[in-house]
Amino acid sequence: MQRSHYYTYKVGSEEHSVAKVSYPSEKDALLNATKFNAYGKDIHKLVAYKCSKCGMWHIGHNHTEMTDDLREKAKQRYKELCDESKKVR
Numbered sequence: 001m002q003r004s005h006y007y008t009y010k011v012g013s014e015e016h017s018v019a020k021v022s023y024p025s026e027k028d029a030l031l032n033a034t035k036f037n038a039y040g041k042d043i044h045k046l047v048a049y050k051c052s053k054c055g056m057w058h059i060g061h062n063h064t065e066m067t068d069d070l071r072e073k074a075k076q077r078y079k080e081l082c083d084e085s086k087k088v089r
């Protein structure tokens with residue numbers, strides 16, 4: 001499980017790291033994580049977490065594999081989150 005401020009990737013044998021996208025609140029991070037879980041192509045689930053380095057929120061993979069069932073749940077959850085944020089605005 002990656003709980004880092006950085007996202008690392010390999011190009012050939014070279015390892016690069018870039019700062020992850022930061023979200024100002026858990027809600028923002030969760031909304032994006034849920035959107036990726038519902039409509040993304042990743043086989044692993046994305047979760048939101050608070051970064052100890054910058055104090056902002058990032059999203060990262062956990063080791064849960066996305067099943068059709070989980071994707072359906074994520075779609076429903078995403079709708080709920082969207083409706084909630086509409087109510088606030």
Ligand SMILES: [Zn+2]
Nearest residue numbers: 005051053054
């Ligand atoms: Zn960070």
